[in-house]
Amino acid sequence: MTAPLTSLDRPNSYIGRSVPRPNAKRLLAGRGRYVSDLRLPRMLYAAFLRSPHAHAKIVSINTEPARAIEGVHLVATGVDLAEICTPWTGTLDHFKGMTSAPQWPLPVDRVVWAGQAVVAVVAESRAIAEDALELIEVDYDDLPVVVDLDVAREAGGPLVNPGSVNNICFRSQLDNGTVDDAFAHAAHVVEEEFTFGRHTAVTLEPRAIVADYDPAAGMLTVHHGTQTPYQFQDLYSRHYDIPESRVRVIASDIGGSFGMKLHVYHEDMAVVGLSILLGRPVKYVADRMESFVSDIHARDHRVRARMALDAKGGILAMDVEDLTAIGAFSTYPRTSVVEGNQVIRLMGAPYRFENYRATLEVIFQNKVQTSQYRAVGHPIACAVTERLVDMAAAKLGLDPFAIRAQNVIPDDAYPQTSPTGYRFEALSHQACLKRLHQMMDYDGLRAEQADLRKRGIHRGIGIAAFVEITNPSPAFYGVGGARISSQDGAILSLTPSGEVRCLISVTEQGQGTEAIISQIVADQLGLAQEHVKVITGDTEVTPHGGATWACRGAGIGGETALQATRALKRNILEIAALILQEQPSALDIIDGQVVDAATRNQRMPISEIARIAYFRSDTLPPGTQAQLTVSHHFAPQGYPFAFTNGIQGCLLEVDVETGLIKLLKHFIVEDCGRVINPMLVDEQLRGGVVQGLGAALFEECRYSDTGQLVNGSLADYLVPMPMEMPDIVIAHVETPTADTELGAKGVGEAGTAAASACVLNAVNDALAPFGATINSIPITPMKVLTALKRF
Amino acid sequence: MSGFDDSLLNEADETVRIRMVVNGRKVAWEVAPRETLVDCLRDRLELTGTHAGCEMGACGACLVQLDGRAVHSCLIFAVQADGATIDTIEGLSERGAIADLQAEFHRRNALQCGFCTPGMLVNAHELLSQVAQPSREEIRDALSGNYCRCTGYEAIVDAIDAVAKARGTSGGVT
Numbered sequence A: 001m002t003a004p005l006t007s008l009d010r011p012n013s014y015i016g017r018s019v020p021r022p023n024a025k026r027l028l029a030g031r032g033r034y035v036s037d038l039r040l041p042r043m044l045y046a047a048f049l050r051s052p053h054a055h056a057k058i059v060s061i062n063t064e065p066a067r068a069i070e071g072v073h074l075v076a077t078g079v080d081l082a083e084i085c086t087p088w089t090g091t092l093d094h095f096k097g098m099t100s101a102p103q104w105p106l107p108v109d110r111v112v113w114a115g116q117a118v119v120a121v122v123a124e125s126r127a128i129a130e131d132a133l134e135l136i137e138v139d140y141d142d143l144p145v146v147v148d149l150d151v152a153r154e155a156g157g158p159l160v161n162p163g164s165v166n167n168i169c170f171r172s173q174l175d176n177g178t179v180d181d182a183f184a185h186a187a188h189v190v191e192e193e194f195t196f197g198r199h200t201a202v203t204l205e206p207r208a209i210v211a212d213y214d215p216a217a218g219m220l221t222v223h224h225g226t227q228t229p230y231q232f233q234d235l236y237s238r239h240y241d242i243p244e245s246r247v248r249v250i251a252s253d254i255g256g257s258f259g260m261k262l263h264v265y266h267e268d269m270a271v272v273g274l275s276i277l278l279g280r281p282v283k284y285v286a287d288r289m290e291s292f293v294s295d296i297h298a299r300d301h302r303v304r305a306r307m308a309l310d311a312k313g314g315i316l317a318m319d320v321e322d323l324t325a326i327g328a329f330s331t332y333p334r335t336s337v338v339e340g341n342q343v344i345r346l347m348g349a350p351y352r353f354e355n356y357r358a359t360l361e362v363i364f365q366n367k368v369q370t371s372q373y374r375a376v377g378h379p380i381a382c383a384v385t386e387r388l389v390d391m392a393a394a395k396l397g398l399d400p401f402a403i404r405a406q407n408v409i410p411d412d413a414y415p416q417t418s419p420t421g422y423r424f425e426a427l428s429h430q431a432c433l434k435r436l437h438q439m440m441d442y443d444g445l446r447a448e449q450a451d452l453r454k455r456g457i458h459r460g461i462g463i464a465a466f467v468e469i470t471n472p473s474p475a476f477y478g479v480g481g482a483r484i485s486s487q488d489g490a491i492l493s494l495t496p497s498g499e500v501r502c503l504i505s506v507t508e509q510g511q512g513t514e515a516i517i518s519q520i521v522a523d524q525l526g527l528a529q530e531h532v533k534v535i536t537g538d539t540e541v542t543p544h545g546g547a548t549w550a551c552r553g554a555g556i557g558g559e560t561a562l563q564a565t566r567a568l569k570r571n572i573l574e575i576a577a578l579i580l581q582e583q584p585s586a587l588d589i590i591d592g593q594v595v596d597a598a599t600r601n602q603r604m605p606i607s608e609i610a611r612i613a614y615f616r617s618d619t620l621p622p623g624t625q626a627q628l629t630v631s632h633h634f635a636p637q638g639y640p641f642a643f644t645n646g647i648q649g650c651l652l653e654v655d656v657e658t659g660l661i662k663l664l665k666h667f668i669v670e671d672c673g674r675v676i677n678p679m680l681v682d683e684q685l686r687g688g689v690v691q692g693l694g695a696a697l698f699e700e701c702r703y704s705d706t707g708q709l710v711n712g713s714l715a716d717y718l719v720p721m722p723m724e725m726p727d728i729v730i731a732h733v734e735t736p737t738a739d740t741e742l743g744a745k746g747v748g749e750a751g752t753a754a755a756s757a758c759v760l761n762a763v764n765d766a767l768a769p770f771g772a773t774i775n776s777i778p779i780t781p782m783k784v785l786t787a788l789k790r791f
Numbered sequence B: 001m002s003g004f005d006d007s008l009l010n011e012a013d014e015t016v017r018i019r020m021v022v023n024g025r026k027v028a029w030e031v032a033p034r035e036t037l038v039d040c041l042r043d044r045l046e047l048t049g050t051h052a053g054c055e056m057g058a059c060g061a062c063l064v065q066l067d068g069r070a071v072h073s074c075l076i077f078a079v080q081a082d083g084a085t086i087d088t089i090e091g092l093s094e095r096g097a098i099a100d101l102q103a104e105f106h107r108r109n110a111l112q113c114g115f116c117t118p119g120m121l122v123n124a125h126e127l128l129s130q131v132a133q134p135s136r137e138e139i140r141d142a143l144s145g146n147y148c149r150c151t152g153y154e155a156i157v158d159a160i161d162a163v164a165k166a167r168g169t170s171g172g173v174t
């Protein structure tokens, strides 16, 4: 018996195939080339003195003793760097009325969070630089510290930025429909206030940068552990006034990023300035303590939300207020309001209802900045929506699956516009719901749960549907005036020996960009994958593009590669046709061989075409110019975003004596359109889920009343470990986007988007027999015991 | 006028001569007492496969073998390793000691950014040399000193499990 042939049985069909990542072998042998590994000739090391105060005026700085240490080359303050670097402001034009104070590499007169870098020392080793830091004296005058959200909002209270009228960064409102009326006439209303703690990315490799300014060439080269090299090329060029073509940013292997490494950090800007001042390479690698106090944090929301339903459980309206606290500045250049903006726009996204109202208030406080981190805004919108849906189900006596099945936008009802203004091309909530129900053996689990409850074992089952934003168009940042590209570019060459080299603007941080791009190129050209070399992460070599963020690598980068490859293939076949005296349309390429399209008979290897074109062009017909390198750019058109969807399920056990929660199993059904490499997609999902589970149960950046981060180490800040994590079962539904040939959408944030919502619902399900509820994340044992009134 | 404290510089200047066998090669050098083993391996020998993720013994990125046992090189001063035999990810790779683990990690994509991976492999190697057929629970438990922020751990557990089984059936390491 042989199975029927599928498209994967064609030679060189790599799209849809689980092939391992070629570059992973290097990493497995300890041969990664992370920025933290880099050492350049004459390189010096920077270290930073950090503010012990959350808010204080800088009265004076004495750097003399530090300068005197042997091996110290430079001690620089904010004033020194402000002379060569123009300030930046983290606002976007399309967020009307948004404010944020100007920022310099190091503060010139005031510190605004505990841990802010104040003085830089550059020395022959990091150890010498740190010795020197101990000799620097800074005289501070304490200013009132704004830590608490309510204090920050008090009229007449202390201000984070003394020049401003209040601590509001941004306010926004959406009002669609007749919300008050819907609530007035609703049969049922559910309402809750939720809090979401601050988390941080904790990439295993901390932030790392080596800036190398060569005064003789007027050229700045920056080796930067970032996911967005082009954005930094532009920023270094503009803020240090160096022509863009003389700024090169190289992002080689990156030890994790998750959105955290695409923001402008004060130390990174400073290191560029230090290298310019010294004319020598300067390296800075944050240590773990520094990462905790200076990497962006994320989330930190308080949301009040209510949902109105009709007598049968149909959703009528949502009314939401999101307060989000972002630290002392809005980050640059993407701003810190994108998260809140996405929270209010993703609320209720899976469901069909008409009346929606939301208020967003983004508030400054004396803490490190919060900003975009994996699944920006998604986990908040999802947790609030899905918890309200579960509360409604409980009130109406409906099963969680049943109420969702009743309310999700039907799979055949697209295109649809959400009440918050998002346009959905095609989603598959019904299919996903059905699939999850089966996959979990939901009825079986419910029966087991009931049984176990009788024996004092309290299991919870939670589900959460989600919608994820991917493939962002210029509507995301470009319209706001940020020089952040939504297009990507690829340069593809057939080499003289018949291989293909692909330079592409999307970057690799471990998710497998290089692998999927080589799959697409090999597939489309008709070549074995090992003959495709993909090069990423160097602004001097690869064409300009948005790079990898907001799940655009496969959807936009992949489409760019696909279109570029088709162009190269056309060129190859045109030359082949000249040589073979054929019509190009009668030819095709399989396994690196030009073949007759109809019979698949081999005609000549593409290496032979390359050889003739490069070395014996005299044998080609007069006028032939062989174009064996093509460059191609692609920007998304059509829908402003390619939304994906899915649903997650969670099974856990709550120990009602200790409050400890044991995750037993996690389930996810996901629809990211065309899947290019199922194994990589699954691993992205698992990694994403685990980050969401960490947020749900363990992770929180906790501050004291005076604005000190009190758990800023890996011993105190809990990151999920293998023992605590469940196995994660995955299934796919595929609804390709019709906006591209490839049909792929993103998948990197889907896991994180709904994981904490699922856990929240599951814990509440487990606690239901006790009449106890939890509405705050992370769900610590203490919160469980408090809810159970046992603490 | 400099208010420089001379004792600081003296202390930092003081060095101790140490010798060890690293990846099969004898090395000798002068180290400051405050230098950690991970810094020495990375900076002096350019063995950058050993990573530092936390420098406090929490994350496991810096695991190396010292006299045949996995240790945190961030928690050991170089002077403490005087006379020891050290194997890093580079040495283990080159002599093929973990080739089956590496192949299985690769096949299952049990790594993403790869920063935790050398430490994971050293730990997995240690586990399988102690327990020939660990259960999945035991594997998860053994890995609980190794953070990975990218994967969901599951593929790593699967890979180690598969290698343990393969070694068992091939009558290899017991």
Ligand code: FES
Binding pocket: B051, B052, B053, B054, B055, B056, B057, B058, B059, B060, B061, B062, B063, B072, B073, B074, B075
């Ligand atoms: S660096 Fe040694 S355990 Fe983290």
Ligand code: FES
Binding pocket: A204, A255, A256, A510, B111, B112, B113, B114, B115, B116, B117, B147, B148, B149, B150, B151
């Ligand atoms: S693969 Fe990135 S930390 Fe493990």
